[in-house]
Amino acid sequence: MYERALTELASKILGEVEGIIGYAPGSLPFHMRPFLCQREEDIACLSFNHFARPNLARYLLTLEMRKKRVAIVVKGCDARTVIVLLKEGQVKRENLYLIGAPCHGMVSVSKLEERFGVLSPPDFVWEADTFTWRGERFAIRDFLEDSCERCAYPNPPWYDALLGEELPKPPVLPGGRDYLGRIKALPLEKRWEFFAQEMEKCIRCYACRNSCPLCYCTECFVDQTRPSWLSQAATRNENLFFHLGRSLHMAGRCTECGACERACPLGIPIGLLPLYVEELIREHFAFEAGMNLDTPAPLLTYRENDPNEFIR
Amino acid sequence: MKGKFVTHEQVFTWMERERGLVVITERAQKKYHHLLPSHLITVKTAKELFFSPWEAVYRYTLQGKTWVIEEKVEHSSFPSFLVLLPCEAKAILEVTDVNFMTEDTPDLGYARRRRGVTLIIVGCERIEQTCFCSLVGCSPFWRHRESVFLFPWKGHFYLEDGEEKLSLSPFEDPQKAQAVETFFAETICTLPLPLPANFPEKLYAHFDDPLWQKMAWHCVNCGACTYLCPTCYCFDLSVDGKLRGLTLHTWDSCMFPKFTLHASSHNPRPTGKERVRQRVMHKFSYFPLRNKYYGCVGCGVCREICPVNWDIKEVVEGMVRQVER
Numbered sequence: 001m002y003e004r005a006l007t008e009l010a011s012k013i014l015g016e017v018e019g020i021i022g023y024a025p026g027s028l029p030f031h032m033r034p035f036l037c038q039r040e041e042d043i044a045c046l047s048f049n050h051f052a053r054p055n056l057a058r059y060l061l062t063l064e065m066r067k068k069r070v071a072i073v074v075k076g077c078d079a080r081t082v083i084v085l086l087k088e089g090q091v092k093r094e095n096l097y098l099i100g101a102p103c104h105g106m107v108s109v110s111k112l113e114e115r116f117g118v119l120s121p122p123d124f125v126w127e128a129d130t131f132t133w134r135g136e137r138f139a140i141r142d143f144l145e146d147s148c149e150r151c152a153y154p155n156p157p158w159y160d161a162l163l164g165e166e167l168p169k170p171p172v173l174p175g176g177r178d179y180l181g182r183i184k185a186l187p188l189e190k191r192w193e194f195f196a197q198e199m200e201k202c203i204r205c206y207a208c209r210n211s212c213p214l215c216y217c218t219e220c221f222v223d224q225t226r227p228s229w230l231s232q233a234a235t236r237n238e239n240l241f242f243h244l245g246r247s248l249h250m251a252g253r254c255t256e257c258g259a260c261e262r263a264c265p266l267g268i269p270i271g272l273l274p275l276y277v278e279e280l281i282r283e284h285f286a287f288e289a290g291m292n293l294d295t296p297a298p299l300l301t302y303r304e305n306d307p308n309e310f311i312r
Numbered sequence: 313m314k315g316k317f318v319t320h321e322q323v324f325t326w327m328e329r330e331r332g333l334v335v336i337t338e339r340a341q342k343k344y345h346h347l348l349p350s351h352l353i354t355v356k357t358a359k360e361l362f363f364s365p366w367e368a369v370y371r372y373t374l375q376g377k378t379w380v381i382e383e384k385v386e387h388s389s390f391p392s393f394l395v396l397l398p399c400e401a402k403a404i405l406e407v408t409d410v411n412f413m414t415e416d417t418p419d420l421g422y423a424r425r426r427r428g429v430t431l432i433i434v435g436c437e438r439i440e441q442t443c444f445c446s447l448v449g450c451s452p453f454w455r456h457r458e459s460v461f462l463f464p465w466k467g468h469f470y471l472e473d474g475e476e477k478l479s480l481s482p483f484e485d486p487q488k489a490q491a492v493e494t495f496f497a498e499t500i501c502t503l504p505l506p507l508p509a510n511f512p513e514k515l516y517a518h519f520d521d522p523l524w525q526k527m528a529w530h531c532v533n534c535g536a537c538t539y540l541c542p543t544c545y546c547f548d549l550s551v552d553g554k555l556r557g558l559t560l561h562t563w564d565s566c567m568f569p570k571f572t573l574h575a576s577s578h579n580p581r582p583t584g585k586e587r588v589r590q591r592v593m594h595k596f597s598y599f600p601l602r603n604k605y606y607g608c609v610g611c612g613v614c615r616e617i618c619p620v621n622w623d624i625k626e627v628v629e630g631m632v633r634q635v636e637r
Contacts, residue, residue, distance in 0.1 A: 026621035033621035034530040054620050203365055203539050210534035211619050223570050231552040232562040233366035263619035265536040
């Protein structure tokens with residue numbers, strides 16, 4: 001998808017920028033990987049499709065990248081993340097060139113496996129919002145990652161160049177946004193039971209934290225030893241403490257890209273916690289993170305005339 | 313002929329009967345759910361049964377002016393059999409056992425749990441996209457004299473060493489057993505060739521290769537690959553509690569910055585490059601140079617779960633080309 005537009009654009013801007021952070025086909029079928037294009041001959045490797053899962057904004061934060069002017073391929077959610085990073089002063093506007101990729105959503109390999117068994121790449125022919133499997137046609141939206149099912153922003157809210165046309169806002173899928181609704185419908189004890197069970201599985205590999213572009217603390221609170229905030233033992237309670245701590249750190253910042261959830265090797269729906277926090281932020285502050293550069297982030301803004309006394 | 317045969321029912325009934333004592337790995341369960349009982353106790357990785365994600369070694373309290381320290385010994389019943397795939401078994405027998413069961417200083421917790429357990433290896437009928445066991449001295453039919461070996465063959469299970477260990481009564485069929493052996497030998501011939509014989513030495517000499525920087529670029533340095541790796545055995549000791557608490561023995565990962573952080577705040581592995589290099593070097597150079605086997609069994613789990621498709625097989629093949637240049 002977008003290969004031609006990508007190649008044309010890349011040849012035009014490589015020189016103006018020192019590198020293009022994009023996607024290249026991975027080593028396994030149905031996998032794309034982050035790729036740093038720095039030379040003319042790398043341009044042909046750049047590509048984009050329904051498996052460009054990682055949020056590349058994370059790569060803007062490496063020491064080497066911070067010093068350079070780079071272009072980055074962003075989906076709707078990724079662009080929102082970049083905006084948050086800009087607002088938080090982590091990256092500089094003049095160092096960035098945003099290549100927007102209108103996104104039909106990322107396809108979940110496990111959902112494909114559930115339907116088609118052992119997957120063989122030649123069986124599939126991919127198009128923008130449909131695909132065929134051995135000649136039979138299916139809709140992409142029936143196989144989306146959970147994080148993409150609930151997505152409301154397929155287009156980057158801000159970009160320097162766009163690959164292809166902007167997409168219409170996707171319809172809210174039944175069971176999509178309700179991903180959170182399903183948990184909220186449960187009585188409190190059942191909710192606790194659900195989280196207790198999920199947290200029991202967590203091995204604290206920190207794939208969620210490390211895949212998240214907004215988790216950029218030089219030293220994470222879980223790694224601190226003086227004082228030590230949580231035990232090294234991956235018990236249910238300690239795990240929950242980590243995930244809750246992370247969710248709170250993300251409050252009003254999370255762009256719901258789902259990178260954390262897709263990274264989890266144990267399939268824990270960790271996205272639920274930050275998602276719920278963001279819902280509260282929407283409700284209380286009428287704010288969504290990363291939609292534009294101007295609206296101040298409610299939890300990161302201090303005003304002397306704040307109407308709430310406790311904060312003054 | 314060493315191998316004999318048992319029926320599916322014999323194995324199924326035996327596992328049903330012993331089910332409180334039998335544990336199966338998730339991967340073996342997924343592969344053979346149609347032949348084995350479905351409600352056996354499962355573990356995500358084979359190593360976690362012996363090398364727990366976390367365990368308390370000591371409990372301590374300050375009473376008056378003296379520290380009272382008691383060793384924590386678990387008394388819970390422990391399984392006697394572990395059903396697993398060949399690569400998972402090789403990881404236990406030739407990597408974690410080698411590391412934790414040394415004669416002079418065994419890891420007591422590991423040794424205590426490991427001693428009473430017989431491994432039941434179920435050979436692989438199908439090779440997954442992520443598998444690369446033949447590169448590192450393993451195979452879909454890897455066996456070991458101390459373990460039972462099963463392989464589904466035309467409505468039966470081919471069985472080695474299970475007669476006494478599982479008290480099954482197999483029947484002999486030399487002709488059929490010969491056919492199984494031929495099938496194994498022929499299949500192995502079709503698999504990719506092992507890494508070059510002196511690869512560990514050559515890789516060792518490439519410690520400063522600039523290629524590491526390039527290879528490490530897209531790794532996010534999480535610990536998913538190391539924690540789910542059947543051979544990764546690094547651990548940390550920490551204390552939890554001030555005047556009263558526990559000394560903990562927990563999994564640790566060379567992917568984390570804290571893994572090598574010195575008290576002086578110097579870190580000899582400050583960036584992803586050094587950490588990624590360490591992971592590859594340990595498995596493909598340091599470990600085999602000391603213990604003759606690779607520290608990787610080619611199970612492919614890390615390739616499957618990596619959030620950014622950082623692929624150890626690809627990196628190792630890249631290094632093979634690099635060292636042979």
